Amino acid sequence: MPPPSATPPLLVQRPAGLYVPAADLHIDPVRPVERAVITHGHGDHARPGHGAVLATPETLAIMAVRYGPDHAGATQPLPYGRSLDLGAVRLRLVPAGHVIGSAQIVLDSGGMRAVVSGDYKRAPDPTTPPFEPVPCDLFVTEATFGLPVFRHPPIGHELARLAASRAAFPDRPHLIGAYALGKAQRLIASLRESGEAGPIYLHGALERLCALYTELGVELGPLRPLREAGAADLAGALVLAPPSALGDRWQRRLGDPVTGLASGWMRVRARARQRNVELPLVISDHADWDELTATIAEIAPARLWVTHGQEEALVHWARGLGIDAEPLSLQGYTDEGDGAGETEAPA
């Protein structure tokens, strides 16, 4: 728990999540609340059942696709960069570079500024504008990959490995597990940038969100539902599925696929082995250690709160820089967006 200060705090921790008292507003609450602001559409941050929800238009669109149009009593879209006055607090959403519509929440009040970054990354992603560093007094950072062993290679490096495997096994389909929101579309868009023009086959669970990305103006090229593919189409095909569906019975129609998984956890061999895949691809939508530390050094906040992930190492590192760093014990957030899948505890 952060120590109490003389002026009423801009941000506090409550059982439902981070809370802004002056605006009566929860950030990414893990249970239904009256008023919520949502950083991004991943299921552990964006939940249904709130009274009113404030978020980017893209995040609201994702929530509507996932939970139906009535997921909240009322919704209010707030595009990036526009400010909103809520009581004594001025609120602004700034790109977080994590998935489409992902936002950092910038809170200004009485000359103090807090930034809740949600999940973020610094690596380029054709599906979302880049993370924008905002100088502040209190920075709340994630720490999913908060250990110095986590360094994600450039995505081009991993796509080259996928291409090499496809060249080595030209007749086998390549089945890649990628989280349904963000990872799958980033993978597709990056493949397109690298010159892949052919059809990409989708497991049913990816279709709606890919369609939404296309509606939101992200170019994904020719996508085909896997269920419509004939046996001849599948030789050497590229197939995407959610990680939780890998190894399930539906994939028997693929015969003898090379199975891959796109996730930051694939950096560590033991984790990759656990997933039973032949082609571990180190592709993550979360900041790696270098991005986390570079971001904190760049923003240089007086205080740092570290949440969901490997808090300990990052707190240790930040204190070494003279930053007043504290781990937050927020419950209910997982590493969902990195495709760790159904059987793994958040780590």
Added chain:
Amino acid sequence: MSPFADLLEALAFEPQRLGKLRHLTRYLSRTPDPDRGYALGALAGTLDLAAAKPALLRRLVETRVDPVLFALSYDYVGDLAETVALIWPSRPPTEDPPRLGEVVEMLASAHRTSVPGLLEAMLDRLDASGRLALVKLITGGLRVGLSARLARTALAEYGAVPVEAIEEVWHGLDPPYTELFAWLEGRAPPPRAEGRGLFRPVMLAHPLEEAELSHLDPAAFAAEWKWDGIRVQAVAEGGRRRLYARSGDEITAGFPDLLPALDFEGALDGELVIASGGTVRPFADLQSRLNRKAPAPALMERLPAAIIAYDALSLEGEDLRARSFAERRARLETWHAARAPDRITLSPLLPFASWEELAARRAEPPGPAVEGVMLKRRDSPYLAGRVKGHWWKWKRDPFTIDAVLLYAQRGHGKRSSFYSDYTFGVWADDGLVPVGKAYFGFSDAELKEIDRFVRAHTVGRFGPVREVTHTEEEGLVLEIAFEGLQRSARHRSGIAMRFPRVARLRWDKRPAQADRLATLEALLAAIEAGGG
């Protein structure tokens, strides 16, 4: 270094033999000398760099990384080499990443005191997978599940020559194998092999289908016991004495007690066994001596090695392989009678007039170290590989038990959506105890049935493993066939099975009707007593 690192990465995650072969041949065809030859040596275990101990790596990394961050990371990753490779804070590279050949040659010629500095400089020039490859290479921990035999198979495929042709020259060559590649690419004649104590590719037998016997003439065949040891080739040439396993891997160092017996100029084919007081000991005794690089004298005294010779590939400098089995056998007998070597016996020929008579002998083997009979055409030359129509193995029937399925794990490739790897158990006093694992023996249709059962009866999940229902009333009984039993401290049951496989699905049985551990223990005691 990066092509080698990519190869290691691909091999580490490729479960299928054919896939491993594909990766390796692609690498050989796209990588220049000497890098590919060093890579081959590293994979086949013929390149011994062992330039650094893990402790040195730890010291190096601790000069660069905060000890708290290192400790937290090591704790998470669990493997020192991997932690060092991942955490190493590279400085902006001033030079290109080193080639594998450069790394090997630099380390091989470096003085011990300059190794740390060299390593540090190389780690700075590499990316994470390159660093992992380097660290595994120098600490001798590649472990990518690739045998020397598979490496030679890849060479054969690359050069479009029979693998036996590679085996014939392999042991006379060293990394980086430039003359081998020159030959495979048609740029040079094959490297010389004769007279240097090298391995000869072995002749293998086909399993006999009993129905085939009616087409075979008993008079054309010689019969011998099929010994339950390991195939060995004993070579003595020009003062060199060597022992090779069937794969061509050299095992001389593990059996110094045999070397005085290799008193000939040539190459013999036979079975390596443990024999004391005139009896051949069970396979388990041999196992305690395998994989020992330098056996202690006490162990050799307690478990003395012997060779049961059954063929002569070369004697007195004359290559006999083109001659008939009958002629080679006569030469072998003549040599044996003249020298009467201490630890080499002859595999006796079994007289028989009809297949029925041989079948009767097969049913009553002389001891536990016999696992059936061998049939060899009297006129067959010694041919490399598993050539049809010359040699047959007629194994005794396997043992079987009924066991209960406990855990199932998904397979790879074609089987990646099937639960195809099974752990099974039998009843002990306090419930079911695991006694083995099986992942073959069943048909495709049976695999589907088991998979359906596993998915519908899962009671627990541990990563890719599922635990299935196994009460007295509910569960799946598998008939397991196996070749033998031995004691094992590594198994909770204290028993390990040899070659277990699923023989039948016993949907007709309740788990309560499966076998008990006491049954296996009694069988093991019988095997050890020599009755098995």
